[in-house]
Amino acid sequence: MSVGVSAVFGFFLVIALLFSIQDFDTTVASDVGQPVTQILIDVFGDKGAIALMTLVIVCVWHAGLFSMTSNSRMMFGFARDRKALFAVFSPLSYTLSGVSRHVSGVGSWVLAPNYS
DSSP: OHHHHHHHHHHHHHHHHHHHOSOHHHHHTOSSSOHHHHHHHHHHHHHHHHHHHHHHHHHHHHHHHHHHHHHHHHHHHHHHTTOOTTTTTSOOOBOTTSOBTTHHHHHHHHHGGGGO
């Protein structure tokens, strides 16, 4: 559900940005170096563009944070049930909670290429 809602709102955001371009050549070759930022500067001015780009940066950061949070919760559940990826090959060093110490490393290595 959340992916579908994000896709719809993302589509409307792209359409709104495309209709907000005033001069394509100036937007692409601006001194700012970021066409989306230049579109926001043209529409909202400098302070409005800073506010909106800050909002975009915070939203992207939270998306990555929530993705890592859900990944860690899944890996914790898999490790607790002894069903984690390559759990057969990992050393049997379990903490007092019954979860392998090496599971968080596996989860980080699986997800790291997606955010680099």
